[in-house]
Amino acid sequence: MKNMLNLNIWREIKASKARFFSVLGLIALAVFVFVGLKSTPEDMRNTVREVYTEQNLADAKLSMPTNDGFTNDEKDKIKQQKDVDKVEYSYQTDAKIHGHKQALRLISTPDTLSTMEIRSGKMPTQANEIALGEQLSDNYKIGDTIKLTDNNDKQLDTLEGEEFKVTGFVRSAQFMRRHNLGSTKMATGQLDGFAVTSPDAFTGSENVAQLSYNNVHGAAYSNEYEHQVRENTDNMQKVVNGLAKDRRTDLKNDIDKQVKDAQAQKQELETTVQAAQGTPMASQAQAGLDEINEKIDEANASKASIDQLEYTAETRHGFSPGYTEFGGDSDRVGELSNSFPIFFFAVALMVSFVTMQRMADVKRTEVGTLRALGYSGAQSLKEFIVYSVLVATLGTVVGTAIGIFILPQRIFEAFGSNFYTNSVSIGIMWWPILVSYGLALLSTVFPAVHTTYRDMREQAATQMLPKPPANGTRILLERWTGLWSKLSFFNKVTLRNILRNKVRMWMTILGVAGSIALLITGFGIRDSLNKLVPLQYEQIVHYDVVGLYNANASDAERDDYHQAIDEDKNVKRSTDIHMDSMNVSVKGQQSDSQVQLMVPEDNKQFDKYLTLRDYKTGQALDLQDDSAVVTEKLAKLKGLEVGDKLTVSNAKGEEHQVKIGAIAEMYTGHNVVMNATYYEKVFDEKPDANASLIRLDNRSNSAMRDMAEKLNQEDAAVSALQSGSIRNDIDTVLTSLNQVVLIIIIAAGLLAFTVLFTLTNINVSERIKELSTLKVLGFYPKEVLGYIYRETASLTALGILIGFGFGYVVHAYLMSVVMPENTMSVPGVTLINLGISTLIIVLFALIVMWLMARKINRVDMLGALK
Template sequence: MRSTASHYYESHKMADAVVKSNADISVSNQKKLKNLDHVKTIEFTKSLDGLIAGSNTSIRVQAKTSQLSTYQVTSGKLPKRSNEIALSKTEHGKYKIGDYISLKNKSNKNISGFKNSKYKIVGFVTSSDYLLKQNLGTTSVGTGQIDTYAVVSKSAFTSDTPTTALINYDNLKGSSYSDRYEKQVEQNVANSESKIQKLVENRKQKIIDKSYTKIDTQLPILQKMYGDKATLIITKEKTRVSTKTNALKYQIQSRNDYNAGYNQFGEDAKRIDVLSNTFPIIFFAVAILVVLLTMSRMGEEKRIELGTLRALGYTKYDTMKVFLSYGLLASIIGTSIGAWFGTTFLPKKIFAAYAANFVIPNFQTPVSWKWIIISLVITIICTVLPAVYVAGSSLKEKPATLMLPKPPKTGSKILLERIPFIWEKLSFNYKVTLRNLFRYKFKSCMTIIGVMGCTALLITGFGIKDSLNNIVTTQYKDIIHYDLIGMYNPTDTTKNIDAYKNRISGIKRINSKTTIYYENVTSKTSAMNNNQQISLIVPKDKNQFSKYVTLRDPNTHNKIRLSSDGVVITQKLAKIMHVSVGDKITIKTSTGQKHRLRISAITEMYAGHNIYMNANYYQKIFNESLTYNSIMMKLNNRSGKNIDNISRQLTKQHASVTVVQSDDAKETINNILNGLNNLVLIIIVAASLLAFVVLFTLTNINVSERIRELSTIKVLGFYPMEVVMYIYRETFILTLLGIIFGFAGGSWLHNYIMQTLPPETAMADMTLFWTNFTLSGIMTVAFSIIVMIFMARKISKVDMLGALKSVD
């Protein structure tokens, strides 16, 4: 996955970092950005958001780049003229080359900043900046989420002044997602932050100085024209300029922060790491047990043949060639087939599951010779050495002795025989069964271990799915009760803000609403490669807030109240930041300011990172009065269609900034579930096949070794079913013991996987349901019954006299 992504990023010349501004980047600041440390290449661009006329589709239109984060044409061509446009590849089915589209703003008017409103579609493209098929970023139009993107020539904009700087560094080593690459990028970004914030402050000061000069020049004229009112006009003007300068910000971000798809793809690859470092070890361990036992049995079966060859004058080496050849051929053929499955079929199936939400094409499956060779070596050791060891031990005996079957193991008293009140109550059949279990200790242990491993894998496979399915219900039934957060610009005019609030009051489908402060902040530890995206929420009415979000202790479920001496943070954030109640966490705002927050409580949450605080603590930490900027809403109809409908109504308002939907986190969870469904199916099928192979192989060996014993009891008059149960009773007991141990092993493995499998922004419910154990146990027992049906047919066809005369 990482190799495929790296190739895709390289082909698009993806930027290492991006500087974004909510205003134009001046020429002087462009020069200063070029002089930042370790900047190899820098390219400036800009974008505008709008709606495709006649639809509800929100679109981000960007200027064409030539050096960094370039666009790859999938059909047609890139735009050259000011009225040409190339759309995202995902729009290919809706539009065709030669069609025309019109772009409008949220007021259904022409977008300010574009020379044209109507564009001819000349091509379809892909971009490394948009790796996800959905949720491409936030916007102030439509539902608050970007639906698609497009590229135009720079001549399509009315101004050449850019708002974004794309950066590549000259001191990076390693490929995308490698620790070496990610840490160096983050270090470069961190080193540049203070310099970039200095640029902002200088820019602010220049705006202020220019405004004061203008005011000083106009003051005599205004006093002459308006008299005493001149002071009021001037005051309205430290206020307008102050608002404008305070809103100005530059923000530098690495790939992990500015590109949600890049981060999510990397997180998916990490989840594969967890699984690939766990399940193959168990599969291989169980398979090794089967191979060891099978090859050891082969050495014993060939005993008479070895004696015959030695009697005919063959050397010890010549007589053992069959074991070397068989072991090597089995290893090479098995490894070859396994390598093919492991480098083509399975990876493609897993990638298809995980990459279903991404637009990254051309999945690469390079041959991993390192792991193939390691697997081959282990397989050769496990197939050749046991057989050679058994045969070698046999060859120490005289040929005449070898030509006789190996005498069966002698029985001995077992522990239960020394407990008369239990032993005397057992029937003859069970006494024989228990003696045989202890008589063949090695095979009994192998069966238990094999079944245990397979049962543990089945429990974990079923448990992974149930654990993740359960968090959607818990999150949106017990914890999150709101549907929308409408963000508005508090520095807009009073008229526009009132219009925004009145629009919300006029929507009858809104059940209830509450005012909050909402801001996106980040936090990270020194060990992290990327910042954690956090939603900072400050309710105006902390008593009413519980109707929208339930803050509760993860263990006791006791309600948590917001205090004036600390913040409440979500459970997964506390875990990955390695903090607990009483510790402090550092957050960084979009303007680059850092603040230390004391943690007063940790609340249960399964998706997304949130920090909750009351107004008093906010003012204490930020040293400024709180200006509320959002309204949190509960809807009567919680369907996605209704949420989108109301979101569009809100973003049409002039004061609107964006709309945050609570089910965005639900979509993150569903993406994880969709990615895991096929993977869980693969695990369950593989574990089932392995369980069947283990039981079949070990039972078959057991029957083969004791064929004379079975013939004897048949001759003595045992009924056919009694003969079958003579063997199956042992298998069934060992299977049940394996299942019981498997329950314990599955619980541990499930807990380990679910601690490490979810991404950094989500956590799973650790509960294992009784159905996970029951279904896994029933499946394993069913496999053992199927095996015994096969064995019953084999036993029924045994030539009793032939088996008993084999010694002669």
């Protein structure tokens, strides 16, 4: 008997292939989206975690700016810190590759912490050998000799030699990114790569320390790990602040002592000069005196640079460019997993509800017969349950397989294209699979049971009879006789048919609306990114290069720096500002947000370089004496409004409070802008100009690079930033997002197709008699199709219109989620986007109509009317 029932189920599936597969498809789609989006971030993180583990990436890094290196006393103090497990010291220096506008960071061969993976060739063993990071593999090959110099093509005082033979290419978790490895004072101000050589190649002492802690647990990016490392490193920063302070005092004392000695010598010499006037000894003594005077001046000048000596302690977020982005990128993918799947499951639930109801309607006589034959209600229910469990199970299996294997790979390809890492490591997370299986079961079994119970309440005898067709009813619109009487006959019929089954009507509308919203969102990612660049660089930021220079450099050096700008023919205008890099901690972010603090010297000219306008009204903002202007995304991240206070901290970890006077529009980067008066109030010191904002005539990337390189050759130069480099970033993001957009579009298309197909299929099946009647009456095939398609078409059109609204909202939401922490999204979608999205939906609707037309045209009208 059991076998007979099972046989029946197989037959049922065979007989309703379209219905079975469309529900299965919808479930698979929903599971795919859910499992895929939940697994992907974890897979992404696991992939880089593997790299961190393989290379034993340090938890933190200490560095000092000179090649004097850490003293033994300092090393002892660092080692004594209770959290420190292992410390390894190495050398690091930035250099320009001679003959190229490229800068690289050269480090000495690591021991056991932050090791590297040799990708080709071998590691360098001699002081004249070098292995390059993969970033440079397009420009150089093994066996090449490269020359490393300073900005003026002279040998670096940090290196013993300047020519190196390339022995191989390496990969390092400290330099995962392909581009934007950070800033440097070499070449154009941007690091183009890194390299590793023997410690013998360096002069001086080790100036970098790699640390591992003994009290950290958990994997990279877990809150457990990140919080502990951050706490340790904040403490370590305080320790090294103390070390640096002592070092500065020692150095200054040394100089003072030297100056004192020199002055004593000077006095002696002066006496000698006076005594020996007229003798040849006098001129000799005079020369000695001049030399000593020069020494004293030099020593006093170097005191200024000693003030600049700071040690930094950084977590991976600081010393490994790409670490934060990788975590952030995967978090953003994770964010999507909390919203999109809900929608897919909701549609799957609705559609399977309708499908199961239809199945129950078709099979009610059979269930009734089974009951009449003496089967219990539960036994006849069994077939429905087996059917729906089967759909849910197969759907989950298919969706999980695609979600686990395909989606992470595609998304990793997109996000990972900016990094050098391993290929994606696929892992299986069970909970999303179980949750989606549960949701899948809910979507299919619940409707099946609900529908069957509804029928079970009837007596078996009634149930054996076919269900009477739903009664015709008037619709509300008919009361509005003025309009109703103006409608053509077929429009009236279409309207009444549409409104006859409101559940189905809403499902079609919502299914289509959801699909087009997804499409709009998918294309909208591109729209918004494309709009960002012109908005940011034509309307808000007007400078091309920021030249950072040493405010403590000698007057002559600073004059040279400014002269270099003034004499350049490509400079349109420039202005000086005080600029500081500050940190702001943001709740929910494992690393601080970087904020540029800007204090213009000339408030009136400033708007020629940066337009400050209110983010809501667009009104120009003036700098006030009692508050600062803060940019929009920063205010949003912190949840602050005008009048609130923002806490910023400098590199040394000192905190200051800034009152927000206005919020300004800004799309990339965070800025706090204030005038000198308010700066003094907040920081208790005068803002020394230390940066030139430069606007060029020729604003091409290469012109910006030339300018940056030129500035870096000056003695006063600290670094140069090119404001346009963000454009390249956005181009890279756009290319890499193509995959994701494609996935969204395919999912949306499938969704639209399945919803329209299922609902039209059921609609047609239910109304076969009606359609046959029309055929018999002499309706031509086109008219028969038109009769039923007018409904599909109107609902699709309505769905598209509602979807425009949905799409706008979902797009805004998605952009706020997927944008990096320092980038604002530009709202709004383009008309082309709406057009293409509409076209795709219409295309899928037409495919459904074409498939259904074949079914309708094949209907045996005589058979249907018996």
